[in-house]
Amino acid sequence: MGFLDWLGLSTQRSSTILQSTSVGVLSQYAAPSDLGTIVISDALGVQLQNLPMGRGEAMSIPSVAKAQHLLTSTIARFPLRAMDETGALATQPTWLYRSNGDVSPYARMVATVDDLMFHGRSLWLTTRGASGQILEAEWVPIDLWRVQDGEFFIEGRKTPLQRDEMILHSVPLWDGLLSVGASNLRGAKDVERAWQGRARNPIPVMVLKVTDDSNLTQEEVDQYVQEWSTARRAEGGAVGMLPAGLEMEVHGEVSPDLMLQGRNAVKTDVANYTNVPTTLLDGSLSEASLTYTTKEGERNLFYDLCLPYWIDPIMQRLSQDDCVPRGTRVRFDMYDVYAPTPSPTGPLEED
Known part of the structure; x- marks a missing residue:
């Protein structure tokens, strides 16, 4: 039995909670409805385009979905390794590579990166042994926990979480795409509606x-x-x-090029927010910044300059003394990315 089961927040319970309200896009990662945002906008007189957008609506923007797919699928496939000054530990902490529930370590990392991209933070609950070592780590959906007066609360429990019951992941100085890019994301939706309306009514x-x-x-x-x-x-x-x-x-009468330029500008904005090369989102560079690049160059750019922004905070957090013993650090195993002859089945993993 995991920590979420003990709290009454098992996979089945979490799914029931998340599906109790229609959110437009039903998924385990779906945020609450945008209705509250609209009410706040009307009540306070705040412009809607400056308020955070829901994750489900943001994922309906193709370039946002592409960036999320790139980051989550790439990062989650790298196994976590505990290391010391001599290299990888002979005996790895089990919570790094396995879980006791239905959510695999791969799915846990996909959800974590997704939370970091959209919200700038992600929470894991931990189960510890008698000596304080982590036995299990489970991801918590973003809408099942909150911060109040500096303390963390989870749905189904009245008392705040203790520090040894949780691991908080965050990207420094990043508030999440839904908050930072709210105006641009709503502009992207306007662009989508504009070209769809033009497709339905091609006559000026x-x-x-x-x-x-x-x-x-x-x-x-x-x-x-x-x-x-x-x-x-x-x-x-x-x-x-x-x-x-x-x-x-x-x-x-609107030139068709304007629609193409508008959609390409959306891809450029999303790429800049998520630190993903524009070309990987199938966007084209402006004529003023055109340079010759190869597919290999784009790949190296993605691994060398893009991924560190997202994976370094995770590795640094899991290397803290409350996660692994002092003198031990946690790293993603990216050997196959740089190996001259990568393993055809990927890096070795325990189960």
Whole structure:
């Protein structure tokens, strides 16, 4: 029985809690509904685009999903190793490479990196032995714990967590993509809606103008507008017929390049926030910054300059004396990344 089971927050219980409210995108990582954000915006008069966005809505932005997939899948596949001054320990702490529940160490790390990317923090609960050594470490969904007056509380328990019951991961000076990039993420959603609306209505904005002496009622005007709007969205809507007394004026024609540039700008923004090379998000560089790069160069850039921002805080936190004995450090085993001949089955792992 793990610590979450003891608290009544097992995998089944957590799933029940998370699915008790519709969140649009149902997943074990889904944040609460954005309805609260809208209410706060209306009540306090704060602009909605400056308030944090929910994770589910952010993941509906393709470039955000691509960055999350790159970071989580890459980092989680590297096993954790405890090391001293001579190298890897002959006997590894079991909590680094196994778990007693349904959540594997791989899934635990995926969820941890996901939390760090979107929220800037992630919490593990620990089960310890008689001498204080960690026996098990379990990830806690972000919406099942909170900080109040400097103490950590978890749902289902009235007393705060003790320091030896938890491991808090954080990225220094990073408040999470949902907070830092709130305005840009909402702008990305606007860009998505704009090109989708243009796809449904490829004909530029138009005005129907009455040129004769007919006095149309408001009901007749609304009927003309509705019929034209419906016809434009239909197959073959590029061709229509105007009755006598009506003329069509076309306004607001937008160049298709503007949509492409807008979507590419979103990828660049997300890449900058997440420290991922823009080209890995399938975005193109501006003409002023074009340089010749190879796929190998992009790969080295990702491993050498991108990943350390996310993996170093995890390794440093797990190397603290409350996680491993003094003189021991924890590192991701990335040998196969730099080995001339990587193992075809990946690094050796215990079970």
